[in-house]
Amino acid sequence: MVRVRLPVSEIESLYRERYRHFLRVATAIVDDEATGHDAVQEAFSRVLKKRASFRDECPLEAWVWRVVVNTARGQRRAQAARREWPESAGGGASLNGRAESDTGIRVWIATLPERQRLAIFLRYFADLDYQAIATALDVEVGTVSATLSSAHRALRRSLEEVER
Amino acid sequence: MIDLDPQIVSELDRTFPPPSGGRADWQDIVDRAAGRRLRMVPSRRLVAISTAVIVTAALVAVMTPVGAAVVRGLDGFAAWISGEPGQPASSAEQQAFQHANERSWSGFAPGTELRRLIQTSLNGTSYTLYGFRSGNQLCLRLVASGAVSATSTHCAPLQALQTAKEPALVVAADEPFSSTNAPPNDEGLVPEVTSASFGIVSDGVTQVLLRADDGSHDALVASNAFLYVADHPQPGVLVRSVQAVAGDGSNVALPFQSAPGMLDMPQPPKGTPQGPAQVDLRVSGGTIGWFDAREPRGKPLPAELRQYPLFAHDRYVFGRVIQPDPQSADRIAVVLIDGFREPEKGAKVAGLCLMMGSGEHATGTCNSLSRLFKLGPLDIELSGSGSDQFSLLEGLASDDVAQIKLFLASGDTVDVPLTDNVFLVRVGRAAYPIRLVAYDTQQRVIDIRTYESDGMTSRAPRQASASVRELFRVSAADGTTAIVRAGDPAGGYRCYSIIYGTGTQAGGCPPWPLTDKITEGNPLLLISANTAGNDVFLGGQVPDQVASVTVTFTDGAVANAKTEDGFVVYPIPAAELANGRTLLALRAYDRSGAQIAQRGFGIRR
Numbered sequence: 001m002v003r004v005r006l007p008v009s010e011i012e013s014l015y016r017e018r019y020r021h022f023l024r025v026a027t028a029i030v031d032d033e034a035t036g037h038d039a040v041q042e043a044f045s046r047v048l049k050k051r052a053s054f055r056d057e058c059p060l061e062a063w064v065w066r067v068v069v070n071t072a073r074g075q076r077r078a079q080a081a082r083r084e085w086p087e088s089a090g091g092g093a094s095l096n097g098r099a100e101s102d103t104g105i106r107v108w109i110a111t112l113p114e115r116q117r118l119a120i121f122l123r124y125f126a127d128l129d130y131q132a133i134a135t136a137l138d139v140e141v142g143t144v145s146a147t148l149s150s151a152h153r154a155l156r157r158s159l160e161e162v163e164r
Numbered sequence: 165m166i167d168l169d170p171q172i173v174s175e176l177d178r179t180f181p182p183p184s185g186g187r188a189d190w191q192d193i194v195d196r197a198a199g200r201r202l203r204m205v206p207s208r209r210l211v212a213i214s215t216a217v218i219v220t221a222a223l224v225a226v227m228t229p230v231g232a233a234v235v236r237g238l239d240g241f242a243a244w245i246s247g248e249p250g251q252p253a254s255s256a257e258q259q260a261f262q263h264a265n266e267r268s269w270s271g272f273a274p275g276t277e278l279r280r281l282i283q284t285s286l287n288g289t290s291y292t293l294y295g296f297r298s299g300n301q302l303c304l305r306l307v308a309s310g311a312v313s314a315t316s317t318h319c320a321p322l323q324a325l326q327t328a329k330e331p332a333l334v335v336a337a338d339e340p341f342s343s344t345n346a347p348p349n350d351e352g353l354v355p356e357v358t359s360a361s362f363g364i365v366s367d368g369v370t371q372v373l374l375r376a377d378d379g380s381h382d383a384l385v386a387s388n389a390f391l392y393v394a395d396h397p398q399p400g401v402l403v404r405s406v407q408a409v410a411g412d413g414s415n416v417a418l419p420f421q422s423a424p425g426m427l428d429m430p431q432p433p434k435g436t437p438q439g440p441a442q443v444d445l446r447v448s449g450g451t452i453g454w455f456d457a458r459e460p461r462g463k464p465l466p467a468e469l470r471q472y473p474l475f476a477h478d479r480y481v482f483g484r485v486i487q488p489d490p491q492s493a494d495r496i497a498v499v500l501i502d503g504f505r506e507p508e509k510g511a512k513v514a515g516l517c518l519m520m521g522s523g524e525h526a527t528g529t530c531n532s533l534s535r536l537f538k539l540g541p542l543d544i545e546l547s548g549s550g551s552d553q554f555s556l557l558e559g560l561a562s563d564d565v566a567q568i569k570l571f572l573a574s575g576d577t578v579d580v581p582l583t584d585n586v587f588l589v590r591v592g593r594a595a596y597p598i599r600l601v602a603y604d605t606q607q608r609v610i611d612i613r614t615y616e617s618d619g620m621t622s623r624a625p626r627q628a629s630a631s632v633r634e635l636f637r638v639s640a641a642d643g644t645t646a647i648v649r650a651g652d653p654a655g656g657y658r659c660y661s662i663i664y665g666t667g668t669q670a671g672g673c674p675p676w677p678l679t680d681k682i683t684e685g686n687p688l689l690l691i692s693a694n695t696a697g698n699d700v701f702l703g704g705q706v707p708d709q710v711a712s713v714t715v716t717f718t719d720g721a722v723a724n725a726k727t728e729d730g731f732v733v734y735p736i737p738a739a740e741l742a743n744g745r746t747l748l749a750l751r752a753y754d755r756s757g758a759q760i761a762q763r764g765f766g767i768r769r
Binding site: 007020027033036037041044048124125152155156 | 173
């Protein structure tokens with residue numbers, strides 16, 4: 001397998017081009033824009049430090065997404081005691097102080113298993129394809145497909161319920 | 165794949181609106197990676213700002229061994245990245261640039277904005293340094309007007325700025341400016357009126373210091389650029405190193421290779437080639453499907469190229485202009501011709517020409533089509549001008565190649581733009597040794613080319629060039645003189661030069677003695693025809709066993725060529741060139757008088 005030393009310029013270029021997408025996904029994960037920014041910054045600093053371990057068996061962007069998602073998840077866990085976003089799937093979703101009108105899809109998102117939730121974020125907020133999502137979440141492509149189908153059905157149902 | 169459901173997108177956007185704030189801050193990431201900055205969560209923002217000075221100091225200590233405060237980040241080059249260094253050029257200057265640009269088949273991107281950076285005057289000549297960004301090229305254009313009138317444009321790839329660890333970039337060094345009316349001096353050379361060195365600097369750089377053979381010189385620094393114009397430089401005086409200096413006096417050496425003098429080439433850069441060293445799969449017999457099928461890829465050959473004698477009349481078969489990198493003005497014309505004369509055998513065969521155009525410049529080479537991909541799936545040309553700090557690697561890749569990567573000595577890797585089997589990449593002369601690696605679709609390494617340097621270097625020791633002296637002169641009918649100089653062999657090299665009037669020059673410090681490997685078994689291989697005014701000379705190096713050389717014309721006349729100490733020079737009589745062309749045969753003899761080589765020449769003036 002080819003192993004390359006990743007040029008900093010490629011990482012910087014990716015960061016500058018996709019910063020808003022990274023920020024949006026990270027913010028969705030940690031539920032706070034400032035913390036989301038911090039997660040993105042911290043994730044990219046890790047990418048810089050770990051770039052020697054990058055193997056071009058997967059695309060750079062997918063690899064970076066994995067780091068960003070994991071960093072954001074780590075930050076969310078660190079805040080778990082203070083924050084109310086559920087760590088695992090199931091009930092107990094919090095509205096995080098949002099207005100009641102925002103709650104429909106937010107609650108549904110919150111109640112999705114974490115993998116489905118992250119897949120939704122990466123598909124809808126970052127416009128990643130299944131392969132890239134699979135790499136970012138470290139799962140098989142088939143799992144992404146099934147996860148998104150399941151999440152999609154759940155979201156459709158939630159919207160229909162809200163509309164009713 | 166599930167499509168993005170518009171209703172879900174709308175709901176998600178409403179529930180998780182796109183970030184309202186947040187600002188990309190690359191320097192913060194670099195600082196974090198180096199462990200030099202407090203994590204900048206919002207509540208700590210003030211703390212982070214207040215520690216900025218400390219952070220900078222920490223950076224300084226790590227980045228430069230002397231603890232200098234010269235650091236760089238892309239932000240320092242923001243003016244260049246945005247294409248807006250300095251001030252806008254006047255509308256007349258912009259129009260002149262645009263006009264020259266439009267006339268070229270490989271002009272810079274339409275709408276490229278010329279920026280005025282530095283202006284200075286010297287001995288009745290005004291030198292104005294302009295800058296512009298064209299796609300991923302950052303270019304400097306020095307215009308001399310007055311006693312000397314000339315324009316010189318050199319470009320650096322944006323990637324060089326992005327990967328550079330230093331706060332400045334030398335783009336050209338010792339670019340010569342001569343008066344076209346000046347006569348050659350006693351050594352046959354037209355002396356330079358000035359020579360110029362220039363480059364790009366980041367915001368924090370206040371001084372650029374050039375160390376040359378005649379001492380240290382301060383460059384003018386303004387508008388994120390530097391310019392140094394040497395007044396009547398003595399022959400052989402070159403810039404040897406360049407330093408960028410910050411406001412507090414700290415400094416850092418910039419990556420730099422001296423311009424090559426004919427007898428004074430720099431040593432190859434120190435370093436170890438990076439990247440794969442083993443080929444995974446050997447492929448041979450490569451082809452380019454679209455070219456063989458005459459598919460109209462890229463663009464047609466422009467009229468100005470069709471007018472080249474080489475492509476004129478019935479010799480032209482097929483040609484297309486390919487732009488390997490959509491972000492660059494560089495274009496390469498790939499042209500198939502009939503009747504290409506092989507240099508070695510003289511036979512007429514199908515030839516393949518690559519014409520490389522960048523801005524107003526165009527250069528090219530032709531070769532026998534049958535030699536394409538003989539050495540592997542990459543067919544590479546390495547070129548560059550002496551003053552340019554960036555060399556060009558361009559060429560063709562067979563259909564076997566899916567990707568090409570360039571590995572620099574620094575460990576940085578560059579994806580080489582590759583379109584329709586044509587590739588081109590600029591490489592800093594100081595970034596060698598390099599490896600160009602070709603991969604197939606399965607990421608297997610199928611070709612590796614390692615280059616110690618850009619070819620404008622020599623491992624010849626100093627004494628090889630220091631001992632160079634005149635050996636002999638030969639005058640031609642029209643008054644032009646060829647001057648042969650050579651030094652003593654040293655360390656396996658021998659330096660020499662042959663100057664043909666005010667025309668071509670040949671020479672360098674090649675390996676010595678000349679072996680059969682170098683001459684490919686023909687002691688007359690290194691003899692070439694050289695035009696100087698109305699005269700044409702045959703001249704070059706011959707191995708030590710060659711004692712004499714004769715020239716035989718078609719009418720049977722035989723003349724002796726001046727042969728001395730390993731060099732041959734012969735001026736072709738004007739009568740033999742009365743029709744502008746002649747055929748002749750060279751014969752070499754050893755000391756016993758036995759003929760040891762023969763070579764035919766067809767010469768056209």
